[in-house]
Amino acid sequence: MAPVSILLNLLWIVLGGLWMAAGWVIAGIIMAITIIGLPWAKAAFTIAGYTLLPFGQKAVRRDSLTGQQDIGTGPLGLIGNLIWLVLAGWWLALGHLVTAVVLAVTIIGIPFAWAHLKLAGIALWPIGREIVPI
Template identity: 45%
Template structure:
């Protein structure tokens, strides 16, 4: 099912937006100061090419560790990113998502565009993993949080 979804996705804006992400990645790399964002853009372009079967998750939720991308510096990096590229990428995905949602068949593709729009706003501190891995990480985090709440009570 993921394969069929990804094939149709390429026709409803996925290929175009993936190429846009690649272009932004190349521009960020060439600018030298944008190198920290270039690798993230390249990874997101792969996700924008075939999003079905994958999910966006915070690295902190996945690893249970803070890193530079999930700290205050990550928030500053996301603010800088939003000003220079994030707004335009998010706008492209939001418009594509709205167009996809005009038909019932296009709603799943519109939802994927909206997920990518959210990622375009603040990509630092996020990673892309399989649906199964994201679900397992969230389930393990929920069990850990529940155990902690029960021990406090």
């Protein structure tokens, strides 16, 4: 990881990244407890790691990365994402949006606000995403 990414990630953790990553972990734990929610738990834990350290990485659709569809990027992934949206996606997206608005008030917070807006979009539709280094 580049030194700039390390610095940005440290600032990110202080400026809202830690509490939003905790939100993703809580969502993943709740999904894992239900047993039936294990596919959502895996996606939540993957995005939690990305939410904790987003600089130097990016989220991409798995089918664009591998060149072929799988369960998470096909019709079952669509159904899974719709269920996720109703159960947990909307409140995680709302948390990212609120944090982005608070950070956008300051000049130094604008890049972090932009990262939270990207994560808000991912919060609505996380299944079928893969985290890759830039």
